């Protein structure tokens with residue numbers, strides 16, 4: 439009995455030392471890419487970053503089965519460093535590694551590389567909302583309507599927001615509003631890394647544009663956005679969306695080497711692409727693409743009967759990836 443209760447107490451301590459960040463703000467120093475794994479309460483986690491805060495050492499780790507990310511204090515766990523290719527082979531049966539392999543099937547595409555849809559989903563879609571840098575305010579009205587339309591059937595509404603560091607810097611009150619909506623239980627956000635600067639040029643051809651522009655520092659583009667989220671008390675996810683949906687094999691491989699899964703879209707509504715069951719739908723709520731938001735509202739209106747009878751819903755990106763083979 440004594441031993442059992444000691445194990446129980448240890449379990450409780452472990453839970454306290456592992457956080458979703460949600461609400462807990464960090465000031466990461468030496469925030470870096472690292473590879474390895476650790477096991478917490480029979481869940482295997484793939485470690486993708488580590489950082490220091492004062493004297494304490496933390497890991498940022500992806501649950502290999504559920505795809506959620508935790509910030510974990512080093513002293514609470516036993517970390518096993520491993521090269522990424524070894525991890526890929528050790529954990530090859532887990533949804534996280536399978537998703538990386540699945541995304542890699544489209545690694546050479548100049549446009550829309552990575553995962554585009556979820557074939558297993560037959561009763562709805564995954565909504566991804568991009569917040570590329572913008573001078574215009576957040577389309578709050580879109581979120582408010584979405585929350586109201588689904589308040590009986592889906593509360594909180596699961597949404598993936600592709601976030602850029604520059605947008606957070608330039609829209610602090612809009613960012614706080616989104617976090618507030620999550621805190622009161624209206625939405626459940628998956629923060630998809632959409633790079634820090636999201637550079638874009640009107641004149642350059644695609645193969646030299648966005649992250650392919652000369653002078654891009656992919657390390658900064660990925661890590662600075664994650665750090666910004668942690669400072670704001672939010673948790674990054676293992677997902678990445680290429681700015682402009684543009685990448686080449688080298689940039690794609692870099693993103694994978696950081697342990698992130700590229701997420702494309704088969705239904706960019708403003709480009710007239712039609713959503714089907716299992717689609718990853720793309721809209722922009724940064725003020726620059728009102729037509730996409732209108733089309734999404736029209737879609738919700740058309741699906742009203744199916745929503746009420748639970749035959750159509752929005753899915754959580756982490757769960758959609760976890761449920762694919």
Ligand SMILES: [Zn+2]
Pocket residue numbers: 568569570632636680681682
């Ligand atoms: Zn963008």
